[in-house]
Amino acid sequence: MERVEQWFGERTNIMTTLRSWRDRAAPDHWSSLLGQIAVASLIVCLLTGVFLAFFYDSSTGTVVYDGAYEPMRGVEMSRAFDSTLRLSLDTRGGLLTRQLHAWSSSLMIAALMLHILRVFFTGGFRKPRELTWVLLFGVLILGMAEGFTGHILPDDMLSGSSLAVLDGLLKALPAVGARLSFLVFQGGYPTAAVTTFYPLHVILLPAVLVALVVVIGLLNTVHGPEQRTGPGRTERNVVGKPARATAVKSVGLFFIVTGALTGIAATVTVNPVWLYGPADPGNASAGGGALWYLAFLDGAQRLVPPGWEVHWAGCTWALAILVPLAVCALFLLTAMIYPFIEAWITDDRQERRLLTRPRNAPTRTGIGIAGVVFYAVLWLCAASDLIAWHFSLSVEQVVLVLQCLLVLGPVIGFTIAKRVCLGLQRKDREIAVHGHESGRIVRMPGGGYAEVHQPVTPSEQWMLLSHERNEPLMLRPDQEGRIHLSDRIRVALSQWFFRDRFAPVMRPERHVPDDHTPASVAGRAGPEASAAS
Numbered sequence: 067m068e069r070v071e072q073w074f075g076e077r078t079n080i081m082t083t084l085r086s087w088r089d090r091a092a093p094d095h096w097s098s099l100l101g102q103i104a105v106a107s108l109i110v111c112l113l114t115g116v117f118l119a120f121f122y123d124s125s126t127g128t129v130v131y132d133g134a135y136e137p138m139r140g141v142e143m144s145r146a147f148d149s150t151l152r153l154s155l156d157t158r159g160g161l162l163t164r165q166l167h168a169w170s171s172s173l174m175i176a177a178l179m180l181h182i183l184r185v186f187f188t189g190g191f192r193k194p195r196e197l198t199w200v201l202l203f204g205v206l207i208l209g210m211a212e213g214f215t216g217h218i219l220p221d222d223m224l225s226g227s228s229l230a231v232l233d234g235l236l237k238a239l240p241a242v243g244a245r246l247s248f249l250v251f252q253g254g255y256p257t258a259a260v261t262t263f264y265p266l267h268v269i270l271l272p273a274v275l276v277a278l279v280v281v282i283g284l285l286n287t288v289h290g291p292e293q294r295t296g297p298g299r300t301e302r303n304v305v306g307k308p309a310r311a312t313a314v315k316s317v318g319l320f321f322i323v324t325g326a327l328t329g330i331a332a333t334v335t336v337n338p339v340w341l342y343g344p345a346d347p348g349n350a351s352a353g354g355g356a357l358w359y360l361a362f363l364d365g366a367q368r369l370v371p372p373g374w375e376v377h378w379a380g381c382t383w384a385l386a387i388l389v390p391l392a393v394c395a396l397f398l399l400t401a402m403i404y405p406f407i408e409a410w411i412t413d414d415r416q417e418r419r420l421l422t423r424p425r426n427a428p429t430r431t432g433i434g435i436a437g438v439v440f441y442a443v444l445w446l447c448a449a450s451d452l453i454a455w456h457f458s459l460s461v462e463q464v465v466l467v468l469q470c471l472l473v474l475g476p477v478i479g480f481t482i483a484k485r486v487c488l489g490l491q492r493k494d495r496e497i498a499v500h501g502h503e504s505g506r507i508v509r510m511p512g513g514g515y516a517e518v519h520q521p522v523t524p525s526e527q528w529m530l531l532s533h534e535r536n537e538p539l540m541l542r543p544d545q546e547g548r549i550h551l552s553d554r555i556r557v558a559l560s561q562w563f564f565r566d567r568f569a570p571v572m573r574p575e576r577h578v579p580d581d582h583t584p585a586s587v588a589g590r591a592g593p594e595a596s597a598a599s
Contacts, residue, residue, distance in 0.1 A: 093306040107174035114167040123149040143344035165331035188421040215267035226345030240381035295532035365447030366390035428487035435483035436476035
């Protein structure tokens with residue numbers, strides 16, 4: 067190996083690059099595994115997708131099924147559904163691969179959502195990682211699109227119901243809706259959509275998705291890894307294990323994720339198309355719903371009151387469909403550009419490589435919790451009919467409660483989260499100044515009683531004292547003595563963002579034991595100090 071390394075090193079610079087990468091430090095924290103799990107799931111999904119592509123036929127021509135599944139014999143169906151049935155029931159390992167493909171895609175999106183939340187609550191989206199944050203949302207949206215297009219390809223009854231919903235959404239768009247529907251379904255509703263979505267699912271979307279993941283990896287390499295506060299960690303260095311050790315751990319994690327997904331795919335059935343039957347525009351699958359990560363779109367439509375429809379400019383505007391789509395799009399867009407909004411409010415232009423504890427940014431944490439509650443209510447409303455059926459309630463009552471939660475839930479979540487963060491800051495300040503409570507009460511030489519406090523460890527002290535000292539903006543006129551409306555709004559938002567904040571503990575404020583403190587009294591071995599309880 068040394069001779070090979072020397073040979074390549076004499077002729078190229080690749081070994082120099084590899085050595086510099088190998089010697090780099092990488093922080094070691096469990097939360098960084100979320101992104102690695104998402105990448106591992108993506109690799110499994112791509113590999114299984116390549117295997118499935120050899121046996122799948124995207125043709126919409128009709129055939130009569132004569133395969134191994136007895137209940138379906140003699141049924142007329144599309145070649146797409148016929149190939150899916152044969153892949154699942156006649157091909158060795160086909161059903162396991164289909165299950166593995168479906169579960170890996172779900173795990174990828176779930177891990178990516180958790181990774182985005184981790185980045186948000188720790189402030190990992192700030193300069194210079196704003197573009198990485200935007201690309202993460204690009205990967206999330208493309209992953210959802212990949213899941214939806216793959217959900218359509220089997221051409222079964224469940225996917226046919228999804229196509230009916232898609233056709234209604236497209237036709238609800240004024241002026242261009244009918245043309246878009248004809249473009250997607252190619253005049254052959256509903257099965258012709260398989261021909262449209264197949265190249266998107268197999269070629270275009272995966273290529274763009276992989277490209278975005280590679281760009282994110284390159285940006286992380288250029289900017290360096292983010293790290294949590296701790297002893298010796300600053301904005302200019304990285305403390306952690308060598309990159310080669312992290313790479314070995316990532317390879318091991320990939321095999322663990324693959325094994326876990328294989329175990330789930332072998333034991334838990336998902337999308338049993340042989341039970342649904344072929345797609346039929348005159349029927350709909352009972353009990354079926356949207357993909358779990360797209361359920362918030364379905365829930366948003368269910369929350370709209372009936373009768374939201376207007377006639378204007380010679381077109382019918384189905385507000386019951388357009389408004390939910392606009393609200394969901396605005397929600398995702400706001401989350402995507404949030405780093406730029408916060409930077410404008412706080413006027414924070416420094417490069418941040420140290421992550422923030424969520425409790426030390428109470429307003430940001432409250433905003434994140436409000437967004438989670440908003441998404442959760444939309445997601446929950448997708449099952450409003452099942453909730454009403456299981457609890458013997460009317461659907462109208464369930465929808466009314468969820469409508470109230472959609473408005474009041476984010477406000478309540480923001481308030482509670484911010485209060486909790488401020489309470490934790492107050493507790494941290496007491497620990498930083500006085501130390502930990504030990505539960506021991508000692509009698510002082512003068513007859514009084516005091517509790518013994520144990521000093522904090524150096525690493526804990528570093529964490530407690532690591533605060534970003536940000537101040538709200540002040541309203542100042544420009545060079546011509548004018549104050550613009552945008553400046554007033556910015557200053558007002560800045561004052562609101564930093565309201566109720568705790569001043570960080572300075573090192574001189576820390577408790578230093580001396581001969582008159584309870585800690586020093588408790589440490590004496592004499593009759594003057596005795597434990598009272």
